[in-house]
Amino acid sequence: MEDSIHITSTRTTAPVSEEKAGMRLFTELVNVLGTSTKTNDKLDALSHYFALADDKDKVWVIAIFSGRRPKRAVNSSQLQQWCIEMINLPPWLFEESYHTVGDLAETIALLLPESNRTQYPQTLSWYIEKFIVLQKKDESLRKQFIIDSWMQMDKEERFVFNKLLTGGFRIGVSQKTMVNALARTVKLDASVIAHRISGNWDPVTTSFAQLLSEESVSMDFSKPYPFYLAYALEEEPGTLGDPHQWQAEWKWDGIRGQLIKRNNELFVWSRGEELMTDKFPEYHALKEMLPDGIVLDGEIIPSIEKKPLPFALLQTRIGRKNVTKKQLQETPITFFAYDLLEWEGKDYRDIPLQSRRETLEKLVEQTNYPGLIISPVIEFTGWQQLAGIRSASRDMGAEGLMLKRKDSVYQAGRKRGDWWKWKIDPLVIDCVMIYAQKGHGRRSNLYTDYTFAVKDGDKLVSFTKAYSGLTDKEFAEVDNFVKRNALEKFGPVRTVRPELVFEIAFEGIAASARHKSGVALRFPRISRWRKDKKPDEINTLEDLKKMLELYGK
Amino acid sequence: MPLIEFTDKGLYCAQGQFYIDPWQAVDKAIITHAHSDHARWGSKYYLCHHQTKPILQLRLGNNNYESVGWNEPVYMNAVKITLHPAGHIIGSSQIRVEYNGEVWVVSGDYKTENDGISGQFEPVPCHTFITESTFGLPIYHWQPQEVQFAAMRKWIQENKKAGRTSLLLAYSLGKAQRVIKNLADNVDHVFVHGAVYNTQQVFKNAGWNFPETEKVTADISKELFHQNLVVAPGSAADSPWIKKMQPVSVGVCSGWMQVRGNVRRKNIDAGFVLSDHADWNGLLASVKATGASKVYVTHGFQSAFSRYLNENGIEAGEVKTAFGNEEEEEALPDQIGIETGANTE
Numbered sequence: 001m002e003d004s005i006h007i008t009s010t011r012t013t014a015p016v017s018e019e020k021a022g023m024r025l026f027t028e029l030v031n032v033l034g035t036s037t038k039t040n041d042k043l044d045a046l047s048h049y050f051a052l053a054d055d056k057d058k059v060w061v062i063a064i065f066s067g068r069r070p071k072r073a074v075n076s077s078q079l080q081q082w083c084i085e086m087i088n089l090p091p092w093l094f095e096e097s098y099h100t101v102g103d104l105a106e107t108i109a110l111l112l113p114e115s116n117r118t119q120y121p122q123t124l125s126w127y128i129e130k131f132i133v134l135q136k137k138d139e140s141l142r143k144q145f146i147i148d149s150w151m152q153m154d155k156e157e158r159f160v161f162n163k164l165l166t167g168g169f170r171i172g173v174s175q176k177t178m179v180n181a182l183a184r185t186v187k188l189d190a191s192v193i194a195h196r197i198s199g200n201w202d203p204v205t206t207s208f209a210q211l212l213s214e215e216s217v218s219m220d221f222s223k224p225y226p227f228y229l230a231y232a233l234e235e236e237p238g239t240l241g242d243p244h245q246w247q248a249e250w251k252w253d254g255i256r257g258q259l260i261k262r263n264n265e266l267f268v269w270s271r272g273e274e275l276m277t278d279k280f281p282e283y284h285a286l287k288e289m290l291p292d293g294i295v296l297d298g299e300i301i302p303s304i305e306k307k308p309l310p311f312a313l314l315q316t317r318i319g320r321k322n323v324t325k326k327q328l329q330e331t332p333i334t335f336f337a338y339d340l341l342e343w344e345g346k347d348y349r350d351i352p353l354q355s356r357r358e359t360l361e362k363l364v365e366q367t368n369y370p371g372l373i374i375s376p377v378i379e380f381t382g383w384q385q386l387a388g389i390r391s392a393s394r395d396m397g398a399e400g401l402m403l404k405r406k407d408s409v410y411q412a413g414r415k416r417g418d419w420w421k422w423k424i425d426p427l428v429i430d431c432v433m434i435y436a437q438k439g440h441g442r443r444s445n446l447y448t449d450y451t452f453a454v455k456d457g458d459k460l461v462s463f464t465k466a467y468s469g470l471t472d473k474e475f476a477e478v479d480n481f482v483k484r485n486a487l488e489k490f491g492p493v494r495t496v497r498p499e500l501v502f503e504i505a506f507e508g509i510a511a512s513a514r515h516k517s518g519v520a521l522r523f524p525r526i527s528r529w530r531k532d533k534k535p536d537e538i539n540t541l542e543d544l545k546k547m548l549e550l551y552g553k
Numbered sequence: 554m555p556l557i558e559f560t561d562k563g564l565y566c567a568q569g570q571f572y573i574d575p576w577q578a579v580d581k582a583i584i585t586h587a588h589s590d591h592a593r594w595g596s597k598y599y600l601c602h603h604q605t606k607p608i609l610q611l612r613l614g615n616n617n618y619e620s621v622g623w624n625e626p627v628y629m630n631a632v633k634i635t636l637h638p639a640g641h642i643i644g645s646s647q648i649r650v651e652y653n654g655e656v657w658v659v660s661g662d663y664k665t666e667n668d669g670i671s672g673q674f675e676p677v678p679c680h681t682f683i684t685e686s687t688f689g690l691p692i693y694h695w696q697p698q699e700v701q702f703a704a705m706r707k708w709i710q711e712n713k714k715a716g717r718t719s720l721l722l723a724y725s726l727g728k729a730q731r732v733i734k735n736l737a738d739n740v741d742h743v744f745v746h747g748a749v750y751n752t753q754q755v756f757k758n759a760g761w762n763f764p765e766t767e768k769v770t771a772d773i774s775k776e777l778f779h780q781n782l783v784v785a786p787g788s789a790a791d792s793p794w795i796k797k798m799q800p801v802s803v804g805v806c807s808g809w810m811q812v813r814g815n816v817r818r819k820n821i822d823a824g825f826v827l828s829d830h831a832d833w834n835g836l837l838a839s840v841k842a843t844g845a846s847k848v849y850v851t852h853g854f855q856s857a858f859s860r861y862l863n864e865n866g867i868e869a870g871e872v873k874t875a876f877g878n879e880e881e882e883e884a885l886p887d888q889i890g891i892e893t894g895a896n897t898e
Contacts, residue, residue: 034813037820089691090864096857097692101812110692110811159813444814472818 022123025053026061027157033173042173046181055208056125062211063203065178067273069167070203073131074142076104076166082143083108086150099492102444105162109155117152121161128164132204176413186212191226191412198273199223221262224269225295225341225349226412230402230419237383237422240403247353247406248378248386250398251421252336253311253508253522254301255318259283259335259372261290262345270300279318282333282371289367293345296360297410298337298375306334306373308397310552311522312510337364338375338402341410349410356410393424394551399507400424426505426523427547430530430538432498434460436482439467447482447494448475450526452504454517456541463517463544466504469526478529498535503528509544509552517541519548556632556650556657557683559849559872564659564683568652569632571600573659574876583634585661586645587612587726590876600627602636604644607755608726623672639663640674641829642727643756649677657681658843662876664828665835668698668731670761674831676842683849683872684840687830688808689858695808695832701825702735708804708823709739709782718778718798722821723806725749725786727829730756730763732806736782737764744769744778746785746794769794790821808832840867852876 020028032045050058063069084094094111101107121127127149134142146165150158179197183190196212200222233240240246256271266287268277277283280300302309302317313331317323340360342348348356357377364374378401380386390401400423408418431452439448449467453460470478478500486494508522558565563575571581578595585591587601587608598617601609606620621627623646627634636646641662648659658679667673705721712719721736723729725748733753737743745753745766753766769783778798785794787805795801803821808828810816816824831839840848840862848869850859855871862869 035816035822035824037822087691090861093691093857093861096854097690100690100854101692102814106813107692110694440814443818444812446818 021052021120022054022057023121023127023153023157023160025049026057026124027160029061030160030163031156039177042177043181043184046173046178047184050182050185054123054125057123058208059203059206059211060125060128062178062182062197064164065173066175066197068203070128070131070164071135072165072167073134074146074165078139078143079108079146079162079165080104082146083111086147087111087113095491099438100445102438102440105166106159108162109158112150112155112158115151115153117154119152121149121152121157124164127161129204131165179413182212188212194226194412195223198226199269200275221265222260222267222269222275224258224260224267224273225297225347225410227256227258227271227297228411228419229414230421231414231416233403233420233422237386237403240383240420243380243383243386245406247357247404248380248389249338249375249402249404250378250393250396251400251402251423252299252301252308252375253397253399254299254308254314254336257298257300257335258341259286259296259298259337260342261287261292261294264292266290268300276300276318279323280333281323281328283335285369286367286372289369291344291363293342294363295340295342295348296335296337296372297339297341298335301334301336302331303334303336303397304332308336310397310508310510312508312512312520333371335372336375337372339410352407352409353404354406390422390424426507426527427509427551428503428505428527429454429544429547430501430503430533431463432460432535432538433478433496433500433502434462434498435493436478436486436496437493443475446475447479450478450502452502453498454539454541454544455536460498461517461541463515463519463541464504464506464521464524466502466524466526469505470529474529501530501533501535501538502526503530509548511548511552517544519544519552556652556655556681557659559874563874566629566632566650566652569629569634569650571629571632571634572596573648573650574661576874581629583648584609585639585648585659586642588642588662591661600634602644602646604759605646606644607759608644608752611751611755637675637677638672640665640667640671642671643730643761645671647677649679655680657683658845659683660685660839662687662830663839664831665839666695666698668829670730670734671727671829674839676839678844680845681847681849682840682843682845683851684836685830685876686836686850686853686855686858688828688832689836689850689854691833693808693811693832694834695826695828698731698735698827701806701827702732705732705736705804705806705825706739708802709736712802713780716779716800718783718795718801719781719804720783720785720790720795720798720801721804721806722787722790723749723784724829725752728806728827729753729784729786731827731829733764733766733784740781742767742777742781744773744781744783746783746789748786749784771797773797775799 029045029049033042036042084091097111098104098107134145149161153161179190179194183193199220258269260267266277268280268283270276302313309331317327317331337360340348340356343359361374364372378389393400403420403422405418431454433450434453435451436447437449439446451462451465453462481500482494482496485497487497488495504524505527506521506524510520511518512520554567556566562572562577562579564573571583572579573583574585574591575582576593581598582596584599584601587605592609594613599609600619603620603622606618609618621636623638624635633651635649637649639645639647639661641664645661647661650657656679658677660683662685663674665674709719721732723732729749733743743764743766747768750766750768753763757763790803804823804825805819805821806825806827808826808830810824810826848862848867849872850869851872851874859869859871
C-alpha cells in the first residue's frame, strides 16, 4: 500500500480517476454553495465534503467559513499585475473586465490563459500553508508560486484559489449551515459544534479531532458561547399572548458582545467572533472585580451617565489600533449587561431567563463599576402601553425594544419564538439619484450602487449611498435608466440625469466632517421608489440638518 | 458619401436605397436574421435568406418577401448584394454590399463555432466591416459546445435520479433548436413551451429533420416531467406554468452565464455557457480575417472593443444601434417586460 501511494504522488500525468480530492473537491463544494438556491442542497454538499475531505482540509474549511481566513500572502494589486503580464492585455481592458465581472478573483480566473496541466492541484491545506510560508519570502518567489499554481488549475479552481488569496470568502453559506452539516457528519448536537468551533484556535496547529473534542472547550478558556439572536417581530405584539410572561428591554445600537472571565483572565468577544479585549481598556479593571468562571452577554456601547452615545462614535473607537486618552474621555465604553451565560464556572444557559437575570442584577450591583451597568428591564402591564414606550426609543438612544419570554432558555443562533426584536420605524428622507456604479457578486454588470442627493437651494448635495432595498426587477429598471441617461463617466461611476426620486430609510444620523453634506447616516437603504414624486419635490439639506439636531445628539 | 450610413431608421445604403435590419418601417429592408430586434414589422419589402423566410412569416405575418441562397447576387440600383453565413441561428446572414469596387460587410449577429444547424460562419473580405460586440470583452471565452452539452446531459441524469424536472430556459429561436437537437436522445420526451413548439414546427415544415417535441399541457403527469426535459423561453420561468413540474431544477443557456454573478442573480440552479454569439477571440479573429481597414462596432461592448482595435492598428469606431441583446432579453426571467439595450424611441 505504501508503494502505491508513493507512486501516485510522483506521477506526472493526471490520474484518470473521477474521484475528486484536495483543491478540486473544495472547488466543487464552493460551486454548489455559490449557485444552489436551496439550503438543503447546501447542507448535502457540505456533508458530502466533510465525509470525503482530508482532515487537514476540513479544519481549514471550518476556519474559512467561520471567518478565520488565512493572512494575505499577496495583495490584490500584485495579483492583478501578474495576471496582466501573463495575458498581455492593456491594463484598461483588465479594469473594464473587472467592472463587468464585479469580482477580482473571478476576473483573473476568466482572463488567464487555459492551463495545460499534467497534474491535478494539491490539497487546500497545502496551498494555505504555502501562503503562510510565503508571507516572509521575496516577491519574486511569491509571484512564481502564484503563477505556477494558476497554471495547474482550471477556471473554477483558480477562482477559489484567488478567493483564498484575496480573502472575503462570501459564497452563500452561513456559519449556521456549516455547523449543521458538521453536526450531521460527526453526529453531535449543532449547539455543541457551534461552541467547540468558536473562540480562539489556530487552524495550522489544530487537528480535526482536537477541534471537535470535548477537551478543546475546557482547554480554551477564552471560548464564547454561540449568541442567541432574535428575529424581527412582524406581527402585532398582542399575538405574543399574556404580557406578564414577557420581559422588555431597550434594544441598543452598539456591538453585541460577551464578556468572559475564566482562569483569572478577561476576554471580550464581539458577535462577529472577534476577540476585542484590547480595544476596550475600560473593561480591564473588571478582571480584578468579577468572580471567576463567568460569561456575560450584553452590548458594547459608548455612554455617558448611562445614556448611549451615537454608534458613529463607537466606530471611531474600533477603527483605531491604539486608543488615545482623548478617546477614553470623550467616548468611554460601557458594557450594558443583559444576560448571564456562565456562573461559577457552570453553563447557565438552560436556566430560565428570569433566574439568570436575578443573579445578573445582583452581580452587577455588587461589582459597582461604571464600565459595567445593567441594561434595565422596562416595566409595563399591557402591549398598548409598551407600544407607547417604544415610540420614545430614540430619546433613550435605543433603536426599539427586545421582547424576551421570562422562562426562555438561552438558545444558540437565530431562533423564533422566545426572543423578538421590535424595532422602531426608521427615519426617512426623499432624495434623487445622481451617481450610479455597477455592483458586485450577484449584481455584477448591473448598475445597483447609487449615490443620492438632497436639494440645497438650486444645487444638489450628495449625502449618502445605498445598495439595497429594490427588487431585482426594479434594479433592472434603474439599470436601464442609467444606461440611457448617463451624463459623464468617471472610471466606473456614471453621473446620471437627476430624475429618479427615492425614499431612503436609515436608523440614525450623526454629524460628519468627512461628508460634503455634513451628516453620516446609519444603515441607509432604499425604502421606496417614489415614482409619484418629481425631483423638485425632494427634501432639502435644511431638512437633514433638522433631523441631525433632533436625533443626532 | 459612405456606402452605408447610420441613420435614425438604421443602417442605410443611399445608392441602393435599402436598409439593413431597420428599426422603423421602410420601403426596402434586408434582414440578417429573424430575431425581433433585427427583423421588425411594417416594411414594404424584405430580402432575406431562404431559411429565414418561414420564420419571418411566422413572426411578421404575410409580407412582400424575397429570399436568396448564400452568395447569390441581387442588384439594387447597381449595388451588388450577397448573403453569407453568419452561424448565429438558422438562416442568419452577413450582408455583403459592393458598389464601384468598394465592399462593406454587415455582420449582423454571428458566432464562429459551427453548431451543426446554423451554418459555418465565413469571413468575407471587405474594406469596411460592421461588427457586433455582444461579448466583446476578454472574459468571454467559450468552450466547444460539446463540453456544455455534456454538462447538460449530466445535469439531466442527476435530476432524473433525484426526481426533479429538468427545465432548460433557452431562446425560442436559435438556442432551443440547438439544445433539443443535442439532448433529445437522453430523454423519452422533450416537452416544450408553445413559443418553442411553433418555431420548431416551422422548421420541420421547411424540411429540417429535428427531434419530436410535445407541447406542455395540463394533463401531463408530474412523474413524466421528472423523468424528461422541458425547454422554454425565459419568460416561462416566473409563470404558474412550472408549478406542475415541481420539484424542478432550472437551467439557463446563455453566454452571460460565464460570470457567476449572473447565475446567482437569476436564482437558477444551473448556468450553461452556451452562446449564439462570438466570444472575444472569435470577434478578434473575424475582424482580422476580413482584412477590413475600417471597422464599425455596434451593439455590445462597443467602446472597449473598438478601443482595443484602434490600439492594435485597426481603425475602429463605435456606433449606437437599436439592436438589443436577445441572449439577455428573452432568456432571462427577470428581464421580461423591461426594455433593455437602448434608444428604441
